[in-house]
Amino acid sequence: MSKKVKKYTFRKFINDAHLWLGIGSGIILFLVCLSGTVLTFEEEIKDLFVKDFVVADATGNTLSMEQLSESLAAEGIVSTITIPESTKEALKFSVKTSSKERRGTTYFVNPFSGEYQKEQKSSLEGFFLTMFKMHRWLLMDTEIGRPIVGVATIIFILLAISGIVLWFPKKLKWKNFKPGFKIKFKANWKRINHDLHNTLGFYACIFLVIMSLTGLFWSFEWYRDAGSAVLGTKVFGNRGGGPKFESAVKPNASIKSFEEILYIASAELAYKGETNVAVPVQENDVYTITKTNTSRFSPVITDKLVLDRDGTIIHKELFSSKPLNVQIASLIRPIHMGTIYGSFSKIIYFLACLVATSLPITGTIIWIKKLKIKKSKKKQPVLA
Structure with a gap:
């Protein structure tokens, strides 16, 4: 009796592509995701190893x-x-x-x-610098490591998409969907490993895709240019701090004190939040003030105000007044790093990165298990 040849279906193609892309990029993705997981709470961890500067006499009068x-x-x-x-x-x-x-x-x-x-340097500065270099360049020269990480990131996006396709059952009935939403911890370790890969990968997928799509802006210039073209504004195009402003104050004009400048800024940006003031150093310099509104949906969004030394408002730039495409472009960095919603989004990103770090491991175990099954089937005699 001849053995029936199975038809090579589209689902089988997706499965094979998912398998071999994962095997080929597994080590790189493991290192990139592991370092990304560590970097999520970099500042918080470093602060634990630095002695706090205590502000005493908080009820007294402040100095100018x-x-x-x-x-x-x-x-x-x-x-x-x-x-x-x-x-x-x-x-x-x-x-x-x-x-x-x-x-x-x-x-x-x-x-x-x-x-x-x-400011004291944390004893973990060197460790986190190493993690950063691993995440961005795999500890290689930037010209070599950056494109390798970029290609691995593209592969990761393909793995995420193919993984979602494979997550869907062959027969689209609710009873077939239910196993994909939970991990059966009472089962044997092979089933638990499969569920860890399949279920956790499903829940983390959307966040991992967002991280990957935004991370590519650092890997490839062509991707950054394409993203800028799609958004209609330059991505990372404001690194120099935007337009430069010079003082127009005349020699005999009345110069405002720092407190008076701060009062004007507080009136213009009338909300609570951290304020950063660039102080004029040379005669033609002006005050550049950025302020973060802690009551907003995102704690990383800032408004900008430029004041001359006599208190004249030269420029006012509110985030809410910017076009949507400019807002999105300016948020790519916090979206990638998980700081977009503060501690809440950082916790989600940490868990998603932890899952991403585990996927190459659980996926490799699944692959080894299937290889053993295939070998055992080949050893079995074929009935004529």
Whole structure:
């Protein structure tokens, strides 16, 4: 009796593509997802290993910004000041040793006493830098590692799509869908492993696809250009801080104090939130103020205000007034990193990345199991 040849169906093709794409990219995807999982709560973890700067005498009168800046004069030139929403937290002063210095040194300052402390580096800085390099470049040279990660990310998107197709049962009845929504922990370990791959992959899929689609903006210039064309605005096109503004104040004009500038900014951006102020250093510089509205749906959205030294409003840029395409383009980074909804979205991203890290492992175990079944079937004698 001859053995009946099974027809090669579209579902079988999807299954084979899912299998071999997963096997071929498994190690790379494991490393990228593992490092991404670790990086989700990078700042929170690093803060655990740094001694807090305690603000004492929170009931007293605060010193003026001019006085606080003078207390840091020995360290350099104050370039930016970050004012937290809570008055019980320290101010952050960024200090440069010269105007040519790109990034200054951050100092935590007590607004009541003027005492300050240089920002401490966490003992985990090196570890997280390694995780970042692994996530972006696999610890390779950027010209080599970046495209490898990019190709692996494209493969991951194909794996996610094919995985969803395979998740759907052959017969579309509700009783056939139910097993795909839960993990049968009372079953044997092979079934549990299959459910971990199939069910957890289904729940995490949408978040993993979003991470992958946004992550490709860092991998390929052609993808970034294509995304910019689709959105109708430049993605990552505002890295230089946007248009430059210069002071138009005349020599004899009345110059506002920092507190007066801050009062004007608070009136224009009348809500609670962290305020970052770029302080004029040279005569033609102006105040550039960005403020985060903590009551918004996203804690990473900021509004911008540019004031001349006499208090004249030069430029006002509200996120809500921007066109939708510009809003989306500016949110690609927080969407990819999971900071878009603060701690809530970071927890979801952490769990999704954890699932993504496990998928190459559970998938490989499923593949090995199928290989053993095929080998055992080949050993069985065929009846004539």
